[in-house]
Amino acid sequence: MEAQPLLTPYQMGRFQLAHRIVMAPMTRSRSYGNVPQPHAALYYSQRATKGGLLITEATGVSDTSQGYPETPGVWTEEHVEAWKPIVDAVHAKGGIFFCQMWHCGRASDDSYQPNGQTPVSSSDRRITLEVGEGGEPLNYPTPRKLTLEEIPQIVNDFRLAARNAINAGFDGIEVHAANGYLIEQFLKDGVNDRADKYGGSLENRARFCLEIVQAIIDEIGADRVGVRLSPFLDLLQCSDSNPDALAVYMAEALSKLNIAYLHGIEPRMVRVDGKMMIPHALLPMKKAFKGTFIVSGGYDREEGNKVVAEGYTDLVAFGRRFLANPDLPKRFELNAPLTKYDRSTFYTQDPVVGYTDYPFLQA
Numbered sequence: 427m428e429a430q431p432l433l434t435p436y437q438m439g440r441f442q443l444a445h446r447i448v449m450a451p452m453t454r455s456r457s458y459g460n461v462p463q464p465h466a467a468l469y470y471s472q473r474a475t476k477g478g479l480l481i482t483e484a485t486g487v488s489d490t491s492q493g494y495p496e497t498p499g500v501w502t503e504e505h506v507e508a509w510k511p512i513v514d515a516v517h518a519k520g521g522i523f524f525c526q527m528w529h530c531g532r533a534s535d536d537s538y539q540p541n542g543q544t545p546v547s548s549s550d551r552r553i554t555l556e557v558g559e560g561g562e563p564l565n566y567p568t569p570r571k572l573t574l575e576e577i578p579q580i581v582n583d584f585r586l587a588a589r590n591a592i593n594a595g596f597d598g599i600e601v602h603a604a605n606g607y608l609i610e611q612f613l614k615d616g617v618n619d620r621a622d623k624y625g626g627s628l629e630n631r632a633r634f635c636l637e638i639v640q641a642i643i644d645e646i647g648a649d650r651v652g653v654r655l656s657p658f659l660d661l662l663q664c665s666d667s668n669p670d671a672l673a674v675y676m677a678e679a680l681s682k683l684n685i686a687y688l689h690g691i692e693p694r695m696v697r698v699d700g701k702m703m704i705p706h707a708l709l710p711m712k713k714a715f716k717g718t719f720i721v722s723g724g725y726d727r728e729e730g731n732k733v734v735a736e737g738y739t740d741l742v743a744f745g746r747r748f749l750a751n752p753d754l755p756k757r758f759e760l761n762a763p764l765t766k767y768d769r770s771t772f773y774t775q776d777p778v779v780g781y782t783d784y785p786f787l788q789a
C-alpha cells in the first residue's frame with residue numbers, strides 16, 4: 427500500500443488525530459423542530475473513525491439564528507439532551523466531534539423568527555438574489571440593523587451555546603464565520619456599512635467575530651475552538667473589496683488567541699484547459715496562522731494528498747464526498763471508487779434517503 431499524506435497521524439493541540447481527513451460541516455435539514463434526531467446518531471457514526479475529526483452541520487445559537495428548514499439548535503436543554511446520544515455514537519467509534527455554530531443573520535426570513543420578527547444583520551442591506559444555488563426561488567426581506575446595545579447579547583448567545591455544546595459532550599466547537607451568515611455579514615464591507623466601532627476599518631469589522639471567539643474561549647478554553655472563514659467567496663452576496671487583507675488580518679488575530687484550528691474555504695473552482703481546478707488561494711492565510719490549518723472546497727483524494735505533502739495545509743475537510751461515502755477514509759486508503767453524491771437529496775427531510783442510505787464498500 428502506498429503511503430498517503432492524508433492517512434498520516436497529526437496532533438491537533440490536545441487531540442490526537444489518526445489521519446487528516448476531516449468531515450466538513452454540512453446542513454442536512456433533518457432536525458425536526460430544530461431538535462437533533464436519533465437518525466443523526468447513525469449518520470454521524472457511519473462517518474466516524476478512530477482519531478478522525480468530524481464537524482457537525484451548522485447549529486443555531488438562539489431562536490433568532492435560524493434561516494433554513496429543520497436545522498438543529500443548541501440553545502435549549504432539550505437540544506443538549508438530544509445531541510448527547512449523537513455525540514456518544516461518534517465517540518463510541520473513537521471520533522473527535524466539533525459542533526459548528528451559526529447565526530444566519532439576514533439569510534433568514536420572518537417565518538424562521540420568533541413572533542415573525544424581522545431578521546437581523548450588520549446593516550439593512552438585503553440579499554437581492556432571486557434564485558438559490560439549487561435553483562429554488564429566494565425572497566429575502568430587508569433585515570434590521572443590530573443596535574450597539576444588542577450586539578453583546580448575540581455574543582453571549584454564542585458563549586452559552588458553546589457551553590451547551592460542551593455539556594452535550596462535544597470535543598469542541600467551530601464558529602461559522604463563513605458563507606454569508608451573520609458573522610461574515612460583519613466581516614465584509616460589501617454588507618457591513620456601519621459607522622460605529624463594528625464597521626469601517628478591518629479592525630472594526632473583525633470586532634464582532636473576535637468578541638464571539640474570545641467569549642467562547644473564556645467559556646470553554648481556546649484549545650476547543652475552531653473558526654471557519656471564506657474570505658474569497660461571495661455566497662449570499664457577502665463579498666469584500668479586499669479579501670486578501672481580510673484573510674491575513676483574521677489569521678493573525680486568531681493566531682494570537684491560540685485557537686485549536688483555522689478552517690479556510692477555497693474560492694470557487696475555475697476551469698483551466700477544460701479541467702476544474704482549485705485556485706489554492708489560502709497560503710497567505712495559512713502562513714499567518716500558527717496553529718492547525720484546515721482547507722476545504724473541491725478537494726478529492728489526489729488533491730488532498732498533494733496539499734498535505736506540500737505543507738499547504740495540515741488537514742483537509744471533505745464535504746460532498748464524505749456525505750456520499752460514509753467510509754471515505756477507507757476508500758481513500760484503498761483508492762476505491764467513490765459513490766457520486768445526489769444533489770437532489772442534500773436538503774430534503776427524509777430520515778434515511780440521501781442521508782444514511784449511501785453504501786459502504788463491500789467487505
Ligand SMILES: Cc1cc2nc3c(=O)[nH]c(=O)nc-3n(C[C@H](O)[C@H](O)[C@H](O)COP(=O)(O)O)c2cc1C
Nearest residue numbers: 450451452453483484722723724725744745746772
Ligand atoms: C449539503 C451541504 C450542506 C452544507 N452546509 C454547510 C454548513 O452547514 N456549514 C458550512 O460551513 N458549510 C456548509 N457546506 C459547505 C461545505 O462544508 C463545503 O465547504 C463545500 O461543500 C465544499 O467542499 P466539498 O467540495 O468538499 O464538498 C455545505 C455543503 C453542502 C454540499
